[in-house]
Every structure is written in structure tokens, then in C-alpha cells.
Amino acid sequence: xxxxLDKYQLQITIERLAYQLxxxxxxxxxxxxxxxxxxxxxxxxxxxxxxxKIIPGNTIEYGxxxxxxxxxxxRKELHSPNQTNISFSIEDKNVVLIxxxxxxxxxxxxxxDALLAFxxxxxxxxCVLINRRYxxxxxxxxxxxxxxxxxxxxxxxxxxWDKEEVVxx
Amino acid sequence: xxxxxxxxLGIKDLQLSDIELILSTATQFKEVLQRPIKxxxxxxxxxxxxxxYENSTRTRISFELAEKRLSADTLNxxxxxxxxxxxxxxxxTVNNILSMKVDMVVMRHSASGAPHFxxxxxxxxxxxxxxxxxxxxTQALLDAFSIKEKCGTLKGKKVxxxxxxxxxxxxxxxxxxxxxxxxxxxxxxxxxLIPKYISAAFDIRVEYNLKKALKWCDVAxxxxxxxxxxxxxxxxxxxxxxxxxxxxxKLLESINKEIVILHPGPVNRGVEIDSDVADSKQSIILQxxxxxxAVRMAVLYLxxxxxxxx
Numbered sequence: 001x002x003x004x005l006d007k008y009q010l011q012i013t014i015e016r017l018a019y020q021l022x023x024x025x026x027x028x029x030x031x032x033x034x035x036x037x038x039x040x041x042x043x044x045x046x047x048x049x050x051x052x053k054i055i056p057g058n059t060i061e062y063g064x065x066x067x068x069x070x071x072x073x074x075r076k077e078l079h080s081p082n083q084t085n086i087s088f089s090i091e092d093k094n095v096v097l098i099x100x101x102x103x104x105x106x107x108x109x110x111x112x113d114a115l116l117a118f119x120x121x122x123x124x125x126x127c128v129l130i131n132r133r134y135x136x137x138x139x140x141x142x143x144x145x146x147x148x149x150x151x152x153x154x155x156x157x158x159x160x161w162d163k164e165e166v167v168x169x
Numbered sequence: 170x171x172x173x174x175x176x177x178l179g180i181k182d183l184q185l186s187d188i189e190l191i192l193s194t195a196t197q198f199k200e201v202l203q204r205p206i207k208x209x210x211x212x213x214x215x216x217x218x219x220x221x222y223e224n225s226t227r228t229r230i231s232f233e234l235a236e237k238r239l240s241a242d243t244l245n246x247x248x249x250x251x252x253x254x255x256x257x258x259x260x261x262t263v264n265n266i267l268s269m270k271v272d273m274v275v276m277r278h279s280a281s282g283a284p285h286f287x288x289x290x291x292x293x294x295x296x297x298x299x300x301x302x303x304x305x306x307t308q309a310l311l312d313a314f315s316i317k318e319k320c321g322t323l324k325g326k327k328v329x330x331x332x333x334x335x336x337x338x339x340x341x342x343x344x345x346x347x348x349x350x351x352x353x354x355x356x357x358x359x360x361x362l363i364p365k366y367i368s369a370a371f372d373i374r375v376e377y378n379l380k381k382a383l384k385w386c387d388v389a390x391x392x393x394x395x396x397x398x399x400x401x402x403x404x405x406x407x408x409x410x411x412x413x414x415x416x417x418x419k420l421l422e423s424i425n426k427e428i429v430i431l432h433p434g435p436v437n438r439g440v441e442i443d444s445d446v447a448d449s450k451q452s453i454i455l456q457x458x459x460x461x462x463a464v465r466m467a468v469l470y471l472x473x474x475x476x477x478x479x
Contacts, residue, residue, distance in 0.1 A: 066197065068197075069197075069201065069209035069210070069211045069470075070209065070210060070211075074211055074473075074474070075214070075474070077474075078170050078171060078470075078471065078474045079170060080170045080190075080193075080194075081194060081197035081198075082197070083196075083197065083200070084197065084200050084201075085200075089205075113210070114209075116206070117201075117204045117205065117206035117207075117208070117209075118204060118205060118206075119205060
């Protein structure tokens with residue numbers, strides 16, 4: 001087992017991701033961030049809190065989205081759906097999808113499909129904490145990335161949110 | 170995450186974990202139904218036939234909508250106007266439909282046990298949409314979902330089923346489900362419409378006085394008088410039934426507490442329930458219908474995985 005990000009590194013990485021979003025969008029009211037259930041919402045919760053801290057009183061919208069019903073492996077195994085909560089329109093907004101680990105890209109493919117049920121966004125970007133390079137099965141890349149790593153398919157990357165660290169094993 | 174059964178023939182065969190899985194999945198489908206685009210692609214590889222050998226409005230529309238919201242292809246079959254009138258048997262009809270590559274069957278039939286018979290003979294997943302006086306599992310599931318939504322939980326809730334217990338498949342499915350979920354169950358109605366040994370068979374209360382029953386309960390599920398299934402005179406007139414067992418506003422006001430009123434529909438206004446009660450804010454009849462689509466989506470979604478897709 002190897003630690004990829006420890007508690008301190010995780011904290012500054014999340015801060016950096018929040019600052020990168022602000023750098024890109026001077027007007028946060030045109031931005032909505034959407035955490036992907038189940039594991040992406042830990043990161044999106046933290047980024048949302050960070051954005052509120054950096055610019056108090058900003059009107060950025062925050063939602064959570066479940067992609068279970070859009071998965072392409074439904075015939076292999078059923079997964080339990082999680083809660084979706086998007087109580088605003090994403091029409092003409094800049095949507096930032098947030099997930100913890102980008103691996104095959106299939107979750108993001110499903111998320112892009114799921115997103116269309118809520119309107120037509122102006123633009124969709126992807127923010128991930130860990131980008132596992134050279135393991136993509138679809139042409140999907142992150143726009144904001146906490147850390148890029150090289151790993152074997154047999155290895156697993158896990159973000160331990162309770163211990164606040166990212167490990168490879 | 171799986172149901173313990175391949176078909177949904179009745180609540181009798183389900184375990185509590187199955188019921189909980191269906192209800193929690195339905196919660197997520199209910200959210201899908203609030204979206205601007207109320208459709209998910211989960212069952213786009215699935216073809217479902219709705220076989221209705223008996224009349225239906227709500228259940229049939231609800232199933233069809235649930236199937237469409239899941240992107241399944243649907244076929245509708247009603248016995249009237251089909252080759253059933255030329256003498257084709259149930260098994261022949263279904264086998265002919267299945268040979269056109271249909272994956273799931275939703276069936277309503279006036280004979281109790283018809284879906285169980287079918288399940289023994291065909292490979293497709295079968296969902297019982299009401300069989301005779303036996304069970305109507307999706308109705309009980311949506312009733313449970315609606316009670317849970319309104320009251321928070323089923324455990325410990327006092328639920329009374331009022332009316333034609335003898336001929337109601339909704340009653341039997343509700344009794345099985347409520348008992349499994351830990352609710353307290355009572356049936357109320359005229360003695361001629363309550364099976365003699367029901368109390369002992371299911372460990373439930375029986376009450377012949379409607380006012381006492383309503384005083385006791387938190388939730389009252391008022392059932393339709395199933396005149397089409399009664400082949401003998403079980404009460405003297407509809408008017409007399411209404412006077413003794415109709416849920417009226419006056420009666421509800423006299424019990425000094427706010428109970429939740431359910432009715433599976435179709436409502437016979439002025440017989441088992443009065444209009445002012447059916448349309449009051451105590452009644453969640455229309456919420457039941459709304460929740461029905463979400464619950465049926467959950468059932469279809471969870472059973473679709475049991476097919477052999479290769």
C-alpha cells in the first residue's frame with residue numbers, strides 16, 4: 001500500500017482545485033457544480049465549502065447526481081441507486097462535474113448522458129481528484145485534476161475520506 | 170443488490186429485504202419523474218408485454234408509463250378483441266407472444282393463480298398486476314410507499330383495511346406486506362365480507378364497527394366493493410352499506426383525530442367513501458397514483474436483471 005496524497009496534501013489539492021475554478025470563471029453565478037454519486041460528493045462537498053470560504057456570499061449552485069440508471073453494465077450487475085438532488089436549471093450554465101477518481105471514463109460517459117435530462121448546459125467540464133492515466137476506455141479527459149498517477153490495472157486507488165488520504169494498493 | 174425472486178407473483182413470496190429494496194429504489198425513481206426529461210435508458214434492451222385479461226385503468230396506464238419511462242419497448246394486449254374469444258388458451262397466447270422475443274410479462278387475470286401457473290411454464294419474468302381475489306403486489310407496494318412517505322415509517326403504524334376484504338386482492342397483498350414491515354393491521358367491514366378465519370390466519374385484528382376501527386388506526390385503506398366478484402347477496406343494498414361502512418366526513422370528524430385515507434381506486438363515490446372525504450386533504454389517493462409509476466419502475470428495473478441476456 002502506498003500513500004498518494006496525505007492529509008495535508010489532500011487539503012492543499014482541494015484548495016488549488018477551488019482556486020482553479022475561480023481563475024477560470026470570474027462570474028461564479030454562471031457555474032454549477034455537480035458531484036457524482038456516491039463517491040464524488042465527498043470531494044464536491046469540500047470544493048463547494050472551499051468556494052464559499054474563498055468568496056463568501058457567492059451564488060454558485062451545487063447539486064448531486066446519481067448515474068446508476070445510465071450505466072452501460074446494467075446486464076452484468078445491478079447497483080443500488082443513490083439520491084439525485086438538482087433543484088435548479090442547468091440550461092446555459094457552465095457545469096463542472098466532480099468525481100474522486102477518473103479511471104475507465106465510463107462513469108463520466110454515463111454522467112454526461114444523465115446530465116442531459118436536466119437541460120442543455122453551455123459547457124461541461126470535468127474535475128477529478130485523481131486521474132489514473134493510460135487506463136481510459138473512452139475518450140474522456142479531466143479539465144481540473146488534483147493529481148495524475150500511473151498505476152496498473154490490478155491496482156486499486158481509494159480515497160479514504162474518513163482518514164483524509166488517498167492510497168494505492 | 171438483488172431481489173430474492175425472479176418474478177413478482179405476490180407479496181407472500183417476498184422477504185422484508187426485497188420490499189425495502191423496492192421501496193428505496195422507488196424513491197430514486199420518484200426523483201427521476203420530477204426531472205424536465207422524465208426518462209432513463211436502463212431498459213432500452215427490454216421488451217415488455219402487458220397482458221390484461223381483466224379491465225383496468227390505473228394499473229395498466231401506470232405500468233405502461235413506467236415501462237416507457239425506463240425506455241422499454243411495450244406491447245399491450247387486452248383479452249377483449251383478441252384471439253382469446255376464438256378459444257386460444259392462456260399458455261398458447263403467451264407462448265406465441267414470447268416467440269416474438271418478449272422479455273417480461275405484466276399480467277392481470279381474473280383467475281387467482283394465473284401468473285403462478287404461467288411462471289411454471291415460461292422463461293420470461295412475470296409481474297402480477299392482479300390475479301382474481303389473490304394478490305395485487307404492486308398496489309400493496311405503492312400503498313406502503315405512500316404511507317411511508319406520509320408517516321415516515323410503516324413499523325408500528327396502525328393500519329385498517331376497510332370494506333370488501335373477502336374479494337379484494339389489494340387487501341391480501343396489503344396484509345402480507347404490512348405484517349412483514351412490522352405494522353399493526355386490522356380489517357373492518359361487514360361480517361359477510363370478512364373471511365371467517367382471517368384473524369387467526371394472519372394474526373390481525375377484526376372489527377365490525379367502522380367508528381371503532383377508525384378510532385384505533387393511524388391509516389385507513391378504504392377498499393372498493395367488488396360487486397363483479399360477488400356471486401351472492403352479501404349485503405342488502407349499496408345505500409345500506411354506505412350508511413354502515415361508508416367513510417363519511419361526519420364520521421371522521423367524530424373520532425377527533427386526523428387519520429390518513431388511502432383508496433386503491435376506482436372509487437365508488439357515495440358507497441365505500443364519500444366525495445368530501447375522497448377529495449379532502451386527509452386523502453392521499455392521487456399521491457398513491459403518482460407513486461405507483463415510481464414503484465412499478467423500481468419493480469421492472471430490479472426484475473429485468475434476472476433475464477438471460479447473452
